[in-house]
Amino acid sequence: xxxxxxxxxxxxxxxxxxxxxxxxxxxxxxxxxxxxxxxxxxxxxxxxxxxxxxxxxxxxxxxxxxxxxxxxxxxxxxxxxxxxxxxxxxxxxxxxxxxxxxxxxxxxxxxxxxxxxxxxxxxxxxxxxxxxxxxxxxxxxxxxxxxxxxxxxxxxxxxxxxxxxxxxxxxxxxxxxxxxxxxxxxxxxxxxxxxxxxxxxxxxxxxxxxxxxxxxxxxxxxxxxxxxxxxxxxxxxxxxxxxxxxxxxxxxxxxxxxxxxxxxxxxxxxxxxxxxxxxxxxxxxxxxxxxxxxxxxxxxxxxxxxxxxxxxxxxxxxxxxxxxxxxxxxxxxxxxxxxxxxxxxxxxxxxxxxxxxxxxxxxxxxxxxxxxxxxxxxxxxxxxxxxxxxxxxxxxxxxxxxxxxxxxxxxxxxxxxxxxxxxxxxxxxxxxxxxxxxxxxxxxxxxxxxxxxxxxxxxxxxxxxxxxxxxxxxxxxxxxxxxxxxxxxxxxxxxxxxxxxxxxxxxxxxxxxxxxxxxxxxxxxxxxxxxxxxxxxxxxxxxxxxxxxxxxxxxxxxxxxxxxxxxxxxxxxxxxxxxxxxxxxx
Amino acid sequence: xxxxxxxxxxxxxxxxxxxxxxxxxxxxxxxxxxxxxxxxxxxxxxxxxxxxxxxxxxxxxxxxxxxxxxxxxxxxxxxxxxxxxxxxxxxxxxxxxxxxxxxxxxxxxxxxxxxxxxxxxxxxxxxxxxxxxxxxxxxxxxxxxxxxxxxxxxxxxxxxxxxxxxxxxxxxxxxxx
Ligand SMILES: Cc1ncc(C[n+]2csc(CCOP(=O)(O)OP(=O)(O)O)c2C)c(N)n1
Ligand SMILES: [Mg+2]
Numbered sequence: 001x002x003x004x005x006x007x008x009x010x011x012x013x014x015x016x017x018x019x020x021x022x023x024x025x026x027x028x029x030x031x032x033x034x035x036x037x038x039x040x041x042x043x044x045x046x047x048x049x050x051x052x053x054x055x056x057x058x059x060x061x062x063x064x065x066x067x068x069x070x071x072x073x074x075x076x077x078x079x080x081x082x083x084x085x086x087x088x089x090x091x092x093x094x095x096x097x098x099x100x101x102x103x104x105x106x107x108x109x110x111x112x113x114x115x116x117x118x119x120x121x122x123x124x125x126x127x128x129x130x131x132x133x134x135x136x137x138x139x140x141x142x143x144x145x146x147x148x149x150x151x152x153x154x155x156x157x158x159x160x161x162x163x164x165x166x167x168x169x170x171x172x173x174x175x176x177x178x179x180x181x182x183x184x185x186x187x188x189x190x191x192x193x194x195x196x197x198x199x200x201x202x203x204x205x206x207x208x209x210x211x212x213x214x215x216x217x218x219x220x221x222x223x224x225x226x227x228x229x230x231x232x233x234x235x236x237x238x239x240x241x242x243x244x245x246x247x248x249x250x251x252x253x254x255x256x257x258x259x260x261x262x263x264x265x266x267x268x269x270x271x272x273x274x275x276x277x278x279x280x281x282x283x284x285x286x287x288x289x290x291x292x293x294x295x296x297x298x299x300x301x302x303x304x305x306x307x308x309x310x311x312x313x314x315x316x317x318x319x320x321x322x323x324x325x326x327x328x329x330x331x332x333x334x335x336x337x338x339x340x341x342x343x344x345x346x347x348x349x350x351x352x353x354x355x356x357x358x359x360x361x362x363x364x365x366x367x368x369x370x371x372x373x374x375x376x377x378x379x380x381x382x383x384x385x386x387x388x389x390x391x392x393x394x395x396x397x398x399x400x401x402x403x404x405x406x407x408x409x410x411x412x413x414x415x416x417x418x419x420x421x422x423x424x425x426x427x428x429x430x431x432x433x434x435x436x437x438x439x440x441x442x443x444x445x446x447x448x449x450x451x452x453x454x455x456x457x458x459x460x461x462x463x464x465x466x467x468x469x470x471x472x473x474x475x476x477x478x479x480x481x482x483x484x485x486x487x488x489x490x491x492x493x494x495x496x497x498x499x500x501x502x503x504x505x506x507x508x509x510x511x512x513x514x515x516x517x518x519x520x521x522x523x524x525x526x527x528x529x530x531x532x533x534x535x536x537x538x539x540x541x542x543x544x545x546x547x548x549x550x551x552x553x554x555x556x557x558x559x560x561x562x563x564x565x566x567x568x569x570x571x572x573x574x575x576x577x578x579x580x581x582x583x584x585x586x
Numbered sequence: 587x588x589x590x591x592x593x594x595x596x597x598x599x600x601x602x603x604x605x606x607x608x609x610x611x612x613x614x615x616x617x618x619x620x621x622x623x624x625x626x627x628x629x630x631x632x633x634x635x636x637x638x639x640x641x642x643x644x645x646x647x648x649x650x651x652x653x654x655x656x657x658x659x660x661x662x663x664x665x666x667x668x669x670x671x672x673x674x675x676x677x678x679x680x681x682x683x684x685x686x687x688x689x690x691x692x693x694x695x696x697x698x699x700x701x702x703x704x705x706x707x708x709x710x711x712x713x714x715x716x717x718x719x720x721x722x723x724x725x726x727x728x729x730x731x732x733x734x735x736x737x738x739x740x741x742x743x744x745x746x747x748x749x750x751x752x753x754x755x756x757x758x759x760x761x762x763x
Binding site for chain 2: 120121124125128129130132134149153154181182183184307308309311312313
């Protein structure tokens with residue numbers, strides 16, 4: 001079926017044909033024809049954000065919580081450049097997005113026309129792929145191909161830059177029978193030989209550990225189900241990166257908590273002391289490995305990743321399996337079952353005893369207070385009071401993000417949206433907007449810091465406009481807490497520019513936006529205040545006044561290995577623990 | 587250096603590799619590849635590109651690069667994940683490849699110097715593409731070393747300008763890509 005229509009109509013038709021229900025955008029001169037085409041239909045609902053960065057983060061939250069491709073529409077020039085941080089965020093965290101940008105008419109490209117920017121040039125390094133559409137004949141193919149590229153292989157953002165004359169031009173639209181790229185075919189099935197070799201290593205392991213990441217989430221719910229099956233079959237312990245939380249239930253006895261810079265004692269020591277590491281969909285990021293030359297020195301390593309370039313990039317592994325997590329895990333479960341190997345029960349028992357010893361250190365313990373709300377306590381209470389609900393959590397970036405990761409227990413995938421790779425302050429509020437749209441009935445909470453929240457605060461208007469009852473739960477410590485913590489540890493407590501001066505009154509701010517503001521500074525009243533927030537069917541900003549000096553532990557300081565992590569009780573002399581060279585690093 | 591980031595790797599032997607990369611001949615593909623090398627800090631010694639299969643819109647990019655074994659593996663994997671890249675072929679691991687380059691040299695001079703330039707060009711098997719009473723343009727095709735030597739010799743004979751194509755390469759033997 002082919003039809004004649006304008007480029008702008010093709011854009012909207014392709015979105016409909018892809019089953020897109022929501023797009024996040026902001027209009028401008030170079031996309032007016034597309035906005036006009038949107039006006040004439042109802043199937044694709046446009047969500048008007050208040051800043052293009054917000055559009056991209058909202059699309060990220062939408063995508064990560066639903067498994068669908070997030071879609072963004074912005075104008076040329078400043079619209080496109082405002083989207084760059086969001087695109088980079090999506091690239092780092094492998095979030096599938098299609099971002100449509102307007103461009104000046106083809107004959108003006110290169111003339112420094114009004115609102116012209118070299119969008120494909122600027123976004124080449126922060127997209128998985130990008131296109132400049134120069135001929136109307138190419139537009140239908142590119143539109144559909146972009147969805148394929150964004151979602152297949154290692155997911156990522158794709159930009160389609162569409163000059164205004166192409167939007168007006170008329171051409172033939174055909175919906176391709178499939179939207180595959182003509183040559184791009186990521187490998188999804190793992191090498192059978194390597195999978196057998198991996199199972200053989202696992203069968204002999206005495207001190208194994210699963211180390212899993214965002215790849216399991218990206219691979220889809222099936223991958224999480226298969227991971228659970230394999231972990232239970234083997235009886236091995238499992239830890240997860242920040243991005244992978246929820247793939248395996250946090251309450252399960254086999255789960256050691258998050259690993260890495262602010263990971264648990266037991267997770268990091270298990271990584272350090274294991275004899276076999278099974279990495280599923282994680283990428284040996286520097287926040288995970290700590291000092292590389294001391295990273296898990298005595299282990300053999302298996303690495304499953306859909307991106308061949310991740311394998312042996314940071315850490316040399318013994319078996320690298322290129323493939324999609326769900327496919328590879330399915331094969332691993334099958335091979336394990338059919339081999340039904342005789343594991344070394346005595347050794348595994350000893351390993352678990354060791355791990356339980358580390359667990360006994362209770363590394364997340366903190367000093368409780370009657371007078372001030374400890375930030376950890378606030379997250380704990382938030383978790384306890386929301387855990388029986390259909391809850392999704394987003395975060396900003398800083399200490400509150402790490403406390404959320406440590407104290408909020410995720411039992412299911414796609415429930416936890418955070419900016420891991422780029423660490424983008426201002427991510428959480430727009431992401432919550434996207435999540436709430438994808439899950440209108442769910443409880444969506446942005447666990448925020450008072451500094452981060454101001455970076456994309458304008459998106460409160462979006463939440464109000466579309467009646468999205470998101471909850472912004474600010475752990476207000478009056479500091480850029482994570483910066484203050486590093487200054488305390490590394491710079492002699494000279495808190496240069498990290499105090500959040502001249503803060504707005506968040507309760508009044510919420511009200512000014514048309515939402516509801518709640519403030520609490522008393523531990524005894526916290527539960528009631530949280531309940532009030534949950535029961536308010538409108539957007540809420542919760543100003544939770546917490547201890548200003550609390551630091552986030554455990555912590556692997558700069559220049560240290562996993563087995564040199566700091567726990568809460570040594571906090572007094574922490575400054576002396578980091579050597580001069582460690583101070584050079586972030 | 588003790589660091590939370592990885593230490594700079596100990597000096598490992600560098601190897602020179604010639605890669606033949608088959609790509610869709612679409613706008614921006616060269617910028618993508620060049621940007622990958624600059625963005626990730628890889629070396630490019632030589633890079634040539636030209637459409638080789640017109641109907642299929644395929645181009646062949648020949649890249650000569652140096653790096654440790656680990657870096658070379660990363661370069662190949664990173665090239666492989668670019669969407670318009672069809673295949674990455676390491677001609678160096680497939681055995682010593684045939685490598686050729688073309689150079690044009692303009693030499694200006696009179697009298698003895700001019701005779702010497704002519705004699706050297708003959709010795710190297712260069713072709714004379716243009717001649718005036720005071721100048722020559724020579725063409726030489728050969729390996730990079732040979733071209734280097736020719737340029738060095740010509741420097742003494744009034745060399746004023748050089749233009750080189752960069753390397754075109756192909757594996758030896760009956761097997762095609
Ligand atoms: C856009 C951006 N700018 C700067 C930083 C560096 N940074 C990391 S955490 C942080 C402080 C965050 O403060 P707040 O939101 O109050 O969170 P807290 O650490 O106090 O919980 C800063 C400035 C960043 N991650 N992102
Ligand atoms: Mg703060």
